[in-house]
Amino acid sequence: MLHFLKFWLTLELIGLAAWPLAWRLLRGLPDRGLAFAKALGLLLTGYVLWLGASLGLLRNDLGGSVLALLLMLGFSLSLGRPRQALAHLRTHWRHALGIETLFLLAMAGWAIIRAHNPDISGTEKPMEIAFINGVFNSTTFPPQDPWLAGYGISYYYFGYVLLAMLARFSGIATTITFNLGLAAIFAFAITQSFALGHALVVGDNEMPGSQRLGWLYGLLAGAMVTLMGNMEVLLEVLHARGWLSSSLLTYFDIKNLAQAKSTGHFMPSADGWWWWRASRTIHDYNFAHTAPQEVIDEFPQFSLILGDMHPHLLAIPFALLLMALALSLLVAPTPTSPETKKNKKKKENWQTAWRTVIATFGLNGWGLPLTSLLVGAMGFLNTWDFPIYVFLLTTTYALARQRQGLRIGKTFWREITVTFLSLIAAGIALYLPFYLSFSSQAGGIVPNVVNPTRFVQYLLMFGPFIVALSLMLLVAFQKTRPQRNTLSRWLLITWLTPLLFLALAILIILLRPELRHLVASLLGDDPSHLLPQIAQRRLSNPFTWLIVGALLASSITLLIQQLMPQAQNDTSHQQNESFNFALILFGTGLLLTYAVEFVYLRDQFGTRMNTVFKFYFQAWLLMAIASAYALYYLQSRSRGLLKGAGMSLILALVAIGMLYPALAIPSRANNFRTPATLDGAAFIQNYRPDEYAIIQWLQTNAAPDAVLVEAPGRSYSEDNFIAAFTGRPTVLGWSGHEAQWRGNYDEQGRREPLIGAIYKNQSPERTRQSVQEFGIRYLIVGPHEREVYKISPNIEHNYQKLWQPILQQGPYTLYRWKGDVR
Numbered sequence: 001m002l003h004f005l006k007f008w009l010t011l012e013l014i015g016l017a018a019w020p021l022a023w024r025l026l027r028g029l030p031d032r033g034l035a036f037a038k039a040l041g042l043l044l045t046g047y048v049l050w051l052g053a054s055l056g057l058l059r060n061d062l063g064g065s066v067l068a069l070l071l072m073l074g075f076s077l078s079l080g081r082p083r084q085a086l087a088h089l090r091t092h093w094r095h096a097l098g099i100e101t102l103f104l105l106a107m108a109g110w111a112i113i114r115a116h117n118p119d120i121s122g123t124e125k126p127m128e129i130a131f132i133n134g135v136f137n138s139t140t141f142p143p144q145d146p147w148l149a150g151y152g153i154s155y156y157y158f159g160y161v162l163l164a165m166l167a168r169f170s171g172i173a174t175t176i177t178f179n180l181g182l183a184a185i186f187a188f189a190i191t192q193s194f195a196l197g198h199a200l201v202v203g204d205n206e207m208p209g210s211q212r213l214g215w216l217y218g219l220l221a222g223a224m225v226t227l228m229g230n231m232e233v234l235l236e237v238l239h240a241r242g243w244l245s246s247s248l249l250t251y252f253d254i255k256n257l258a259q260a261k262s263t264g265h266f267m268p269s270a271d272g273w274w275w276w277r278a279s280r281t282i283h284d285y286n287f288a289h290t291a292p293q294e295v296i297d298e299f300p301q302f303s304l305i306l307g308d309m310h311p312h313l314l315a316i317p318f319a320l321l322l323m324a325l326a327l328s329l330l331v332a333p334t335p336t337s338p339e340t341k342k343n344k345k346k347k348e349n350w351q352t353a354w355r356t357v358i359a360t361f362g363l364n365g366w367g368l369p370l371t372s373l374l375v376g377a378m379g380f381l382n383t384w385d386f387p388i389y390v391f392l393l394t395t396t397y398a399l400a401r402q403r404q405g406l407r408i409g410k411t412f413w414r415e416i417t418v419t420f421l422s423l424i425a426a427g428i429a430l431y432l433p434f435y436l437s438f439s440s441q442a443g444g445i446v447p448n449v450v451n452p453t454r455f456v457q458y459l460l461m462f463g464p465f466i467v468a469l470s471l472m473l474l475v476a477f478q479k480t481r482p483q484r485n486t487l488s489r490w491l492l493i494t495w496l497t498p499l500l501f502l503a504l505a506i507l508i509i510l511l512r513p514e515l516r517h518l519v520a521s522l523l524g525d526d527p528s529h530l531l532p533q534i535a536q537r538r539l540s541n542p543f544t545w546l547i548v549g550a551l552l553a554s555s556i557t558l559l560i561q562q563l564m565p566q567a568q569n570d571t572s573h574q575q576n577e578s579f580n581f582a583l584i585l586f587g588t589g590l591l592l593t594y595a596v597e598f599v600y601l602r603d604q605f606g607t608r609m610n611t612v613f614k615f616y617f618q619a620w621l622l623m624a625i626a627s628a629y630a631l632y633y634l635q636s637r638s639r640g641l642l643k644g645a646g647m648s649l650i651l652a653l654v655a656i657g658m659l660y661p662a663l664a665i666p667s668r669a670n671n672f673r674t675p676a677t678l679d680g681a682a683f684i685q686n687y688r689p690d691e692y693a694i695i696q697w698l699q700t701n702a703a704p705d706a707v708l709v710e711a712p713g714r715s716y717s718e719d720n721f722i723a724a725f726t727g728r729p730t731v732l733g734w735s736g737h738e739a740q741w742r743g744n745y746d747e748q749g750r751r752e753p754l755i756g757a758i759y760k761n762q763s764p765e766r767t768r769q770s771v772q773e774f775g776i777r778y779l780i781v782g783p784h785e786r787e788v789y790k791i792s793p794n795i796e797h798n799y800q801k802l803w804q805p806i807l808q809q810g811p812y813t814l815y816r817w818k819g820d821v822r
Contacts, residue, residue, distance in 0.1 A: 020080025028332030035195035107187035120680035133727025137704035147733025159314030197221025221628035229660020376427030455543035690810030
């Protein structure tokens with residue numbers, strides 16, 4: 001309880017420090033950014049600490065963290081409006097109290113859930129606690145990699161910087177911070193989604209909703225973003241009851257669902273992991289259709305139940321912050337710069353476009369650099385998200401300028417270009433130390449020629465959002481009646497452009513021998529021999545392409561209508577920024593899911609697994625927020641059967657999605673029967689006390705940068721726990737994951753025989769060279785090492801010629817290098 005209160009109070013203090021800046025930055029929102037102040041303060045404080053520690057100006061310790069917080073506070077007070085911000089709290093205290101109560105209850109609720117399933121074990125949790133501890137133990141950045149001694153972490157590690165900083169501020173162990181961090185992310189996601197839904201409803205300038213409706217639809221937005229699962233849960237329930245025939249199981253083709261046991265009732269099998277299948281709703285195969293290919297389609301509730309502290313989860317509060325910033329940019333009154341007014345009749349050029357962009361982002365010229373810093377953080381938090389939110393902000397800027405009266409023309413395109421390039425360039429430049437030390441497995445863009453998504457699986461993933469968008473578009477088309485020529489043009493563009501891209505990609509592949517060889521290795525035959533089968537595969541699954549393309553074209557048509565001059569002369573209806581922003585969210589989400597039908601980013605897996613994973617996750621966030629508003633739009637604009645049936649259908653789909661947390665949370669938390677603790681390392685103490693004793697000794701006695709040597713670990717295993725939970729770097733940990741992070745196996749392959757030579761005690765001289773090269777201080781001999789290297793008692797006895805045994809605990813022996821005088 002005390003740990004929870006300390007962590008929560010830390011977040012509250014950070015939010016309070018950032019509140020004056022949030023009040024001014026998010027001036028277009030009804031709550032003036034209150035729900036986003038914590039995320040804003042956390043990001044800015046973390047940025048100051050990271051940049052200072054990267055440049056040698058700050059140390060990554062408590063003093064450096066406090067100084068970073070004070071600098072953020074000074075920036076907030078100087079650029080914000082503290083008196084007006086406090087006055088806003090006094091006059092809107094009920095709303096502020098409601099937001100803070102929602103955050104506290106959500107965080108406490110998820111902390112209780114985590115307390116019944118706290119173990120930092122399984123999947124990739126050991127990797128994540130290794131990163132957190134590696135960051136925590138590093139005085140400068142880039143932080144030391146606990147699983148590759150001598151190297152910095154080659155990963156988008158900013159989220160782990162923020163968690164380590166919170167652990168230091170609150171004085172809480174990182175293994176407890178891990179679970180409290182998950183509870184905080186849940187609270188951030190619900191509260192910020194609520195604020196966005198509330199803002200869209202009460203800020204609807206055509207038919208503004210009441211505060212009561214704002215709260216209702218805001219809570220719906222929070223539930224759809226954070227709690228709701230996808231529709232696969234319905235198949236789980238029906239299969240558990242025995243109501244799905246073998247033909248239906250084959251038709252839906254959910255990975256491993258047909259092999260699951262029916263329980264005879266509506267609760268899926270109690271193996272604890274049935275909920276995993278919802279993240280494998282999309283099912284790809286190799287070209288010959290003889291072997292499945294892994295595709296990940298996570299959504300927030302799944303990620304929270306799984307409990308992996310992955311970058312895509314850590315980035316949620318800041319993705320929602322950027323949505324709020326985009327909405328504020330769209331709706332806030334922005335004065336035109338005096339110079340632009342003075343030169344209004346003069347010839348426009350790039351200089352005036354730049355000044356106008358600066359003025360539009362506001363904050364006396366600080367708006368654009370601050371926005372660049374915030375959107376640039378997405379590249380450091382979860383690199384894939386950076387271009388997504390640059391696109392979102394640029395699109396929102398275009399509509400904001402249209403709202404101020406700008407027509408499409410040279411000036412418009414100059415400003416759009418300046419905005420886009422400024423966000424990209426500054427977003428990278430402000431995080432340049434990260435990019436200079438970052439390596440990646442990404443191998444370029446590859447055309448997806450053989451795996452179109454089956455529409456039934458796409459609907460299982462995004463059904464409520466697609467229905468909400470379709471009904472909103474239907475009502476909007478009835479109201480505005482856009483020109484048919486515009487819709488037809490965009491239908492052709494969205495349908496034909498990707499096909500032309502695929503055709504061009506195939507032509508280039510056929511003409512270039514190296515690409516031809518690469519694709520042949522992926523498909524199993526020469527591409528020229530497979531063209532008829534490729535065409536047949538595409539034509540046999542056209543519905544995702546046609547339907548998603550049509551929805552995207554319809555959304556673009558309505559947005560374009562707001563930008564075209566003839567639409568601006570049409571006074572038959574009032575422009576609605578809430579509706580426009582919902583269209584932007586829907587359009588961006590659809591574009592992400594549409595893109596993976598035709599391209600993916602090549603990595604070591606050779607499939608579209610990670611591209612679908614990253615793009616679908618962001619699409620969920622975007623379309624869930626928009627769907628809550630779409631339901632309000634349907635309620636306030638439609639009548640009769642369309643209103644009743646449409647709202648009932650959407651709410652029924654949401655209710656189905658809510659079955660997922662209702663069934664999966666108790667299953668994952670062992671029905672709340674286990675003793676509660678927030679310490680993610682307690683299971684080691686309880687079930688592996690000998691290993692825990694080694695960890696405790698190293699944490700107490702070994703320097704934070706002391707290098708260990710262990711047997712290299714297998715990915716997704718419990719190997720290298722000692723390095724992970726102490727943060728002390730080992731010569732080589734999970735070597736497969738290191739290859740994923742660095743894009744090659746060169747260094748890992750070089751180190752493996754050197755580690756083997758140390759454990760086999762083959763050459764004292766070679767051991768001395770390795771100890772000197774890597775700075776090794778401690779040798780760990782445990783069950784894993786004995787199994788891998790077949791260490792006999794005689795070999796271990798000979799260790800004492802070079803190593804001094806300092807701790808014997810059950811099957812574990814910890815040795816210190818005899819030449820270490822420290």
